[in-house]
């Protein structure tokens with residue numbers, strides 16, 4: 034079997050032993066956690082970022098609190114002291130996903146599925162013309178899964194690139210129909226990107242959708258449940 038090039042940890046943030054975690058965070062993370070209006074949201078932030086530090090600590094053999102995490106100009110976190118370790122985090126409601134890879138930039142997205150959204154109306158706002166057409170052609174029962182396929186794949190790609198949504202959302206197209214493989218179909222700003230980036234769906238907890246973007250060919254993914262103990 035091929036060696037995993039990306040490891041993805043599924044983190045149940047609401048199950049975190051919070052009292053044992055806060056000391057793992059740096060000053061900036063603690064300050065961010067304290068700014069959430071709802072205690073629950075602050076707790077989830079602490080849990081997700083603690084899990085991230087524990088995953089990174091195991092990869093680079095350093096105590097979690099001592100890891101320096103910096104952010105690029107558009108917000109993508111990185112390890113200034115370990116440029117070969119690529120990672121990304123996504124959290125939504127009570128879960129988080131962490132992707133870590135030796136050397137291949139990655140982006141990950143997790144979304145809690147809301148079954149009552151107007152997928153077609155939202156696609157007008159967030160999707161490219163080709164993606165809107167693909168969604169609109171789906172039968173009614175596939176609109177929600179199709180929409181979340183598109184959303185998570187787009188977000189994962191943007192996060193892999195590190196550009197964030199400031200760079201716009203309609204200059205590239207992903208597939209989204211449930212029976213089609215996950216593919217970056219076009220990037221009109223950087224046509225070569227279709228051969229340089231791969232997109233893959235991930236297993237997600239019940240009620241969530243998730244996708245991974247990775248620089249290079251489709252990676253072997255080692256999908257693991259994060260253990261708090």
Ligand SMILES: CC(C)(COP(=O)(O)OP(=O)(O)OC[C@H]1O[C@@H](n2cnc3c(N)ncnc32)[C@H](O)[C@@H]1OP(=O)(O)O)[C@@H](O)C(=O)NCCC(=O)NCCS
Pocket residue numbers: 078107108109110121122123124125140141142143159160183184185187188191192193194195196197198202
């Ligand atoms: C910030 C953004 C990168 C992701 O936001 P999000 O989907 O709300 O949140 P996620 O949980 O998936 O990701 C957040 C994490 O990604 C990381 N991140 C932040 N900026 C990033 C960037 N530019 N690139 C990659 N990762 C980034 C951080 O670890 C962040 O965690 P933190 O906020 O707890 O520090 C950005 O793309 C955004 O604002 N998205 C808004 C959602 C949207 O409109 N999506 C349209 C998709 S079609």
